[in-house]
Amino acid sequence: MKYYDKLIFELSKPGRIGFSLPRPADRQQLPFGNTATLGTLRGGTASEAQRWGPKDVSEGQAAAGSKVCSKVWREAPLDLPEVSEVDVVRHYTNLSQMNFGVDTGFYPLGSCTMKYNPKINEEIAGIPGFAGLHPLQPNETVKGAFEVLVGMDKALAAITGMKHFTFLPCAGAHGELTGLMLMREYHMSRGDTARTKVIVPDSAHGTNPASAAVCGLDIVVVKSKEDGLVDVEALKGLLGPDIAGIMLTNPNTLGLFERDIKQIAELVHGCGGLLYYDGANMNPLLGMVRPGDMGFDIMHLNLHKTFSTPHGGGGPGAGPVGVSDKVLPFLHIPRVSGFHGNFGIILRAYAYILMLGREHIKLAGKFATLSANYIKESLKDCYKLPIPSVCKHEFVFDGLLDDNGVTTLDVAKRLLDYGFHAPTIYFPLLFHQAIMIEPTETESLETLDAFIAVMRKIAEEAKTDPELLHGAPHNTPIGRPDETTAARQPVLKYE
Amino acid sequence: MLERIGVGSMDDLYADVPADFIYKGEYDLPSAMSEQQVRDFFESLASKNTRLKVFVGQGAYDHYVPSVIPYITSRSEFLTAYTPYQCEISQGTLRYIFEWQSMICRLTGLDCANASMYDGPTAAAEAMRMCVASAKRRNSVLVSARLLPNVIETIQTYAKYAGINVVVSDTVFEDAAEGVLDLAGVIVPSINRFGVIENHLGLADLVHEMGALLVEYCDPSALAVVKSPAEWGADIAVGDGQSLGIPLCFGGPYVGFMACTAALMRKLPGRIVGETTDASGKRCYVLTLQAREQHIRREKATSNICSNESLMALWCTVYLSLMGPEGMRRVNALCYEGAHYLHDALLATGKFQRVFDADFLKEFCLKPLCPVHKLQKALLDAGFFAALQTEEGYVTFCVTEKHTREEMDRIVEIVKSI
Numbered sequence: 001m002k003y004y005d006k007l008i009f010e011l012s013k014p015g016r017i018g019f020s021l022p023r024p025a026d027r028q029q030l031p032f033g034n035t036a037t038l039g040t041l042r043g044g045t046a047s048e049a050q051r052w053g054p055k056d057v058s059e060g061q062a063a064a065g066s067k068v069c070s071k072v073w074r075e076a077p078l079d080l081p082e083v084s085e086v087d088v089v090r091h092y093t094n095l096s097q098m099n100f101g102v103d104t105g106f107y108p109l110g111s112c113t114m115k116y117n118p119k120i121n122e123e124i125a126g127i128p129g130f131a132g133l134h135p136l137q138p139n140e141t142v143k144g145a146f147e148v149l150v151g152m153d154k155a156l157a158a159i160t161g162m163k164h165f166t167f168l169p170c171a172g173a174h175g176e177l178t179g180l181m182l183m184r185e186y187h188m189s190r191g192d193t194a195r196t197k198v199i200v201p202d203s204a205h206g207t208n209p210a211s212a213a214v215c216g217l218d219i220v221v222v223k224s225k226e227d228g229l230v231d232v233e234a235l236k237g238l239l240g241p242d243i244a245g246i247m248l249t250n251p252n253t254l255g256l257f258e259r260d261i262k263q264i265a266e267l268v269h270g271c272g273g274l275l276y277y278d279g280a281n282m283n284p285l286l287g288m289v290r291p292g293d294m295g296f297d298i299m300h301l302n303l304h305k306t307f308s309t310p311h312g313g314g315g316p317g318a319g320p321v322g323v324s325d326k327v328l329p330f331l332h333i334p335r336v337s338g339f340h341g342n343f344g345i346i347l348r349a350y351a352y353i354l355m356l357g358r359e360h361i362k363l364a365g366k367f368a369t370l371s372a373n374y375i376k377e378s379l380k381d382c383y384k385l386p387i388p389s390v391c392k393h394e395f396v397f398d399g400l401l402d403d404n405g406v407t408t409l410d411v412a413k414r415l416l417d418y419g420f421h422a423p424t425i426y427f428p429l430l431f432h433q434a435i436m437i438e439p440t441e442t443e444s445l446e447t448l449d450a451f452i453a454v455m456r457k458i459a460e461e462a463k464t465d466p467e468l469l470h471g472a473p474h475n476t477p478i479g480r481p482d483e484t485t486a487a488r489q490p491v492l493k494y495e
Numbered sequence: 496m497l498e499r500i501g502v503g504s505m506d507d508l509y510a511d512v513p514a515d516f517i518y519k520g521e522y523d524l525p526s527a528m529s530e531q532q533v534r535d536f537f538e539s540l541a542s543k544n545t546r547l548k549v550f551v552g553q554g555a556y557d558h559y560v561p562s563v564i565p566y567i568t569s570r571s572e573f574l575t576a577y578t579p580y581q582c583e584i585s586q587g588t589l590r591y592i593f594e595w596q597s598m599i600c601r602l603t604g605l606d607c608a609n610a611s612m613y614d615g616p617t618a619a620a621e622a623m624r625m626c627v628a629s630a631k632r633r634n635s636v637l638v639s640a641r642l643l644p645n646v647i648e649t650i651q652t653y654a655k656y657a658g659i660n661v662v663v664s665d666t667v668f669e670d671a672a673e674g675v676l677d678l679a680g681v682i683v684p685s686i687n688r689f690g691v692i693e694n695h696l697g698l699a700d701l702v703h704e705m706g707a708l709l710v711e712y713c714d715p716s717a718l719a720v721v722k723s724p725a726e727w728g729a730d731i732a733v734g735d736g737q738s739l740g741i742p743l744c745f746g747g748p749y750v751g752f753m754a755c756t757a758a759l760m761r762k763l764p765g766r767i768v769g770e771t772t773d774a775s776g777k778r779c780y781v782l783t784l785q786a787r788e789q790h791i792r793r794e795k796a797t798s799n800i801c802s803n804e805s806l807m808a809l810w811c812t813v814y815l816s817l818m819g820p821e822g823m824r825r826v827n828a829l830c831y832e833g834a835h836y837l838h839d840a841l842l843a844t845g846k847f848q849r850v851f852d853a854d855f856l857k858e859f860c861l862k863p864l865c866p867v868h869k870l871q872k873a874l875l876d877a878g879f880f881a882a883l884q885t886e887e888g889y890v891t892f893c894v895t896e897k898h899t900r901e902e903m904d905r906i907v908e909i910v911k912s913i
Binding site: 018022077080082083088091100103112127131134142147158209213215216259288293302317336345354356360369370377416422479480493 | 496497499500501502505507508509510511512513515516517518521522523524525526527528529530532533534536537538539540541542543544545546547549551553554555557559561563565566567569570571572573574575576577578579580581582583584585586587588590591592593594596597598600601602604606607608610611613614615616617624645646648649651652653655656657658692693694696718719720721722723725726735742743744745746747748749750760766767768769770771772773774775777778779780781783784785786788789790791792793794795796798799800801802803804805806807809812813815816817818819820821822823824825826827828829831832854871875880883896
């Protein structure tokens with residue numbers, strides 16, 4: 001990767017343009033933006049000045065009696081970059097070359113499920129018969145789009161054991177929020193208004209407590225035991241008539257299957273609460289275990305994790321929410337986004353499911369689990385493995401066994417030098433030096449072995465040359481940034 | 496691999512899962528399709544949709560998409576990256592987010608912007624939450640009834656569970672002055688759902704006197720020519736980036752934007768990118784002010800937002816780069832001319848009455864004097880999606896730079912024949 005130090009604003013030259021648009025007819029009629037330069041600009045198609053016919057415009061305006069008043073029009077100048085098309089293309093191509101994606105290399109980012117994103121899915125989403133649909137078109141003109149939603153609903157129901165899904169949520173956390181709204185609707189419909197608390201394990205994703213807070217719920221934390229699983233005895237003490245439900249990730253963020261789930265479900269249901277399934281960790285259960293069968297009432301899926309749609313540098317994703325019979329009557333209530341959710345993402349995920357089909361779906365989760373356990377067992381003599389049991393899609397090391405002052409951050413940064421993305425680090429919060437590794441099912445044995453070899457090499461370097469690691473990365477476009485200054489004296493825009 | 500793990504079979508990896516939870520049935524899914532079959536399947540579904548000439552806006556605008564954009568956004572280095580946690584190998588993502596934030600600041604005139612929100616309506620709902628979080632012991636937000644219905648509904652949804660009191664009002668000026676006791680914020684559309692460019696002169700002063708914040712809901716494309724939120728004195732600006740060249744795509748993915756004054760910077764939800772340097776002094780970009788966020792603050796975070804709509808923010812950033820100030824003015828000029836041409840021609844048919852005598856840009860509404868269903872059906876039969884009915888019984892039209900005079904003349908002919 002090559003360092004490229006430009007912002008698009010710095011390429012700007014007055015009068016340069018990157019667009020190709022017809023010319024407006026008669027600038028004199030416009031109440032805004034009269035600029036002297038317009039007539040001299042290149043880039044407009046052959047004179048379109050007569051397109052509307054100035055006569056019509058003036059007559060029309062007279063007929064309409066429209067009063068052109070300046071009160072509502074912008075007076076402040078609009079300082080956008082003035083660049084040519086090739087400037088734009090080169091600039092963003094150069095920027096892209098400072099980026100690492102799944103297509104660049106192995107991306108073992110824990111809890112993020114960075115599996116390969118099949119290219120056919122992108123083409124499907126670009127089919128003009130979908131991409132050109134206005135969201136408010138009459139139903140009879142969007143039958144194919146509705147068939148996509150109905151088919152996807154059916155497929156997700158089959159995969160998860162839930163009854164039906166809503167596709168409005170645009171991301172995982174958005175799905176959590178929607179699911180908690182449904183939890184509240186369920187209790188409110190029964191007049192059970194005292195249920196204002198939701199139980200969240202201490203190992204939960206940060207979005208769980210944050211979503212609960214946005215939904216107006218109070219959070220009660222249930223501790224994990226030494227073996228990393230929810231402490232059922234502690235849970236019993238928290239249950240009561242004020243509990244709306246529990247949010248669980250299963251397997252949890254340590255990659256461990258909550259084996260007491262049956263008892264947890266009985267306890268929570270017994271106290272009148274509901275079970276919410278955080279689908280961020282659904283991948284190892286894909287084709288193996290259905291959340292609906294475990295007793296979950298509400299769940300979300302991250303289509304951008306389990307169902308292979310690209311993460312786009314932080315979205316767009318999609319977080320459809322599924323419910324059991326019990327919660328179904330409320331599914332239509334929360335209006336959490338503008339139209340039909342991220343339809344383009346749903347298309348991609350549907351294509352993925354159809355290519356897996358009923359034959360191959362049973363392999364996806366299994367291979368993800370196989371990869372994770374293989375890495376775990378191959379590195380546990382160099383990295384501290386706090387919980388040795390069989391994991392699912394991911395697992396957590398707690399730093400190096402023989403750290404010699406080398407931190408998890410150092411290890412992560414050194415991995416970048418070797419052409420791998422770093423794992424998730426310092427999460428979950430249960431361990432001080434957490435390294436959370438999730439390889440997914442789409443990596444070959446050779447890739448896993450190459451990663452293992454590099455992780456072992458880094459462990460060696462930690463013993464022999466810790467300074468090398470403290471200073472890593474060395475081969476990336478930039479070195480470690482000064483994050484303190486960034487936060488203390490924020491520069492958030494180009495000036 | 497199994498040997499190294501020390502298990503006998505793949506199924507042993509699931510030995511900790513209670514046996515009755517292992518799904519033993521056949522999944523009720525279609526048989527696996529080949530690439531060709533998937534392509535055919537979706538092509539056949541797409542053919543069941545009707546491609547129409549879209550003369551409706553209402554939050555989703557059929558602007559021209561410059562051909563450069565999808566080429567850039569489909570570069571896999573952008574497309575297949577995660578949130579830029581490892582900044583040393585994510586400078587591409589971080590830089591375009593910084594550019595996006597800068598452009599949103601320039602369009603809105605405000606001081607800082609975040610990396611993106613899900614869409615316009617959710618950005619408005621988050622703005623409502625910001626108003627209440629910024630106010631002391633004030634819990635009511637006044638929401639203009641002239642916002643798009645899906646914006647109002649999304650705000651109401653978020654408010655319902657958070658226990659925020661939302662007052663939807665058609666008389667915002669009056670109610671801001673006296674109608675609401677514990678006012679924390681006022682949300683108004685820059686251009687309302689009837690297409691009218693609203694005059695908010697004096698509103699910010701009024702709202703600030705009441706100790707509340709003013710939120711402007713804007714169409715970012717139109718901000719090139721209509722008064723910016725900063726010019727109206729707003730504290731927060733939100734809206735949907737879709738009008739910046741994002742395809743309609745049946746409603747998503749789009750991208751919400753949010754900008755605010757410097758005073759509110761640390762109340763912003765979501766990701767924010769900031770500029771700094773590395774150890775050797777090279778300029779670089781990082782996710783910053785993370786002490787607001789869910790992965791640090793958990794339930795005390797300003798919002799639960801994590802994944803946002805990063806790639807769509809890139810989409811809009813490339814669009815604005817290509818357009819520049821002159822392109823943005825030209826798009827709006829074409830919209831304005833087209834919309835006024837159609838508006839006047841429709842009125843001249845005698846089949847409509849004017850509803851508002853006010854400035855409009857690309858969207859307008861009229862009161863039909865003919866049966867609306869007949870009108871819509873005739874337009875639909877000719878391949879036009881136009882004359883969408885509002886709850887008041889008006890019909891709305893929207894004209895963009897994509898539309899030709901011939902298409903509009905055809906619409907007028909159809910109207911005359913009703």
